[in-house]
Amino acid sequence: MIVCIAVVGHQSFTEADDALKLHHIVHCSLDVIDERVNNPKKTGSTLNETYLGLLYPTENYKVYGYLTNTKVKFILVTTHLDVRDADVRNFFRRFHSAYVDAVSNPFHVPGKKITSQTFAERVSTIVKSFGLSSAV
Amino acid sequence: MGKREVVESCMDNLMIEMVSAYCNQFYATKPELAARRIEAIGYHVGHQLSERYTMEHPRFSDHLEAIKFICKDFWSELFKKQIDNLKTNHRGTFVLQDNRFRWLTRMSISPTNTDLSQDSSITTIENKALQATSMYLYFPCGIIRGALSNLGIACAVSADMSNHPACSFVVRVKA
Numbered sequence: 595m596i597v598c599i600a601v602v603g604h605q606s607f608t609e610a611d612d613a614l615k616l617h618h619i620v621h622c623s624l625d626v627i628d629e630r631v632n633n634p635k636k637t638g639s640t641l642n643e644t645y646l647g648l649l650y651p652t653e654n655y656k657v658y659g660y661l662t663n664t665k666v667k668f669i670l671v672t673t674h675l676d677v678r679d680a681d682v683r684n685f686f687r688r689f690h691s692a693y694v695d696a697v698s699n700p701f702h703v704p705g706k707k708i709t710s711q712t713f714a715e716r717v718s719t720i721v722k723s724f725g726l727s728s729a730v
Numbered sequence: 731m732g733k734r735e736v737v738e739s740c741m742d743n744l745m746i747e748m749v750s751a752y753c754n755q756f757y758a759t760k761p762e763l764a765a766r767r768i769e770a771i772g773y774h775v776g777h778q779l780s781e782r783y784t785m786e787h788p789r790f791s792d793h794l795e796a797i798k799f800i801c802k803d804f805w806s807e808l809f810k811k812q813i814d815n816l817k818t819n820h821r822g823t824f825v826l827q828d829n830r831f832r833w834l835t836r837m838s839i840s841p842t843n844t845d846l847s848q849d850s851s852i853t854t855i856e857n858k859a860l861q862a863t864s865m866y867l868y869f870p871c872g873i874i875r876g877a878l879s880n881l882g883i884a885c886a887v888s889a890d891m892s893n894h895p896a897c898s899f900v901v902r903v904k905a
Contacts, residue, residue: 662785663784663790663881664780664784664880665882666781690785691785694781694785697778704777
């Protein structure tokens with residue numbers, strides 16, 4: 595189950611639930627992303643996994659990161675225990691597509707929070723199908 | 731979300747009308763402000779387009795890779811062809827030359843359209859014609875600047891139209 599998806603370009607968050615804890619997780623994962631990026635790697639958009647199981651002995655969160663060419667970071671926090679790599683990649687690809695469409699809105703101010711209703715609907719569709727497709 | 735298509739002449743007409751509106755109506759007495767506004771519109775468009783066209787692309791390792799992306803993929807998406815010539819001094823200046831810039835192919839900068847009785851020399855007429863055409867170059871300059879800034883490269887872009895229909899864009903990366 596996906597708990598939170600964050601879009602961090604220059605401070606914008608969407609869909610947080612139990613906000614404070616998740617903000618903390620997201621901030622920690624940003625540090626990890628920065629570490630990974632500063633190590634010279636010639637890979638494409640990075641998909642990194644940061645396991646924060648130790649921080650939260652009761653609940654196990656998995657955090658996935660995705661970095662676009664324009665330095666926008668997507669962070670996905672999920673409580674799903676056996677998530678497949680392919681599913682997460684697929685999720686990020688669709689999310690990226692929805693993000694690009696939302697940003698192409700001429701009324702959207704770059705850097706501000708995304709307020710598009712269509713974007714919110716598309717994201718919830720993608721989130722719902724994420725859970726279903728990974729059930730084999 | 732399927733692709734929707736528009737006739738190319740719509741784009742040409744929109745460009746012409748945009749320049750005309752800004753130069754003749756909104757900032758009729760201040761051409762530098764009109765130029766800045768048009769360039770800012772281009773910046774916004776370039777910013778958004780680069781977000782879309784870098785989606786499938788692996789990340790760029792340095793400035794040259796980003797400029798090459800602009801010359802090949804970005805330019806093909808916008809103008810259905812690539813930049814014909816790229817020169818650099820390896821110190822932050824790049825010259826992108828398009829031998830047949832699509833948006834200006836149908837534009838005539840022949841000086842015979844202007845009123846000959848007023849001006850004295852041929853050179854001032856040509857200068858005026860070139861100045862009028864240069865207004866149309868601010869939009870593509872803004873697009874390039876917006877795209878590069880979204881890729882993390884702050885720069886200044888200017889254009890040179892002296893051998894029409896070839897057009898060169900000079901990109902100076904801010905250190």
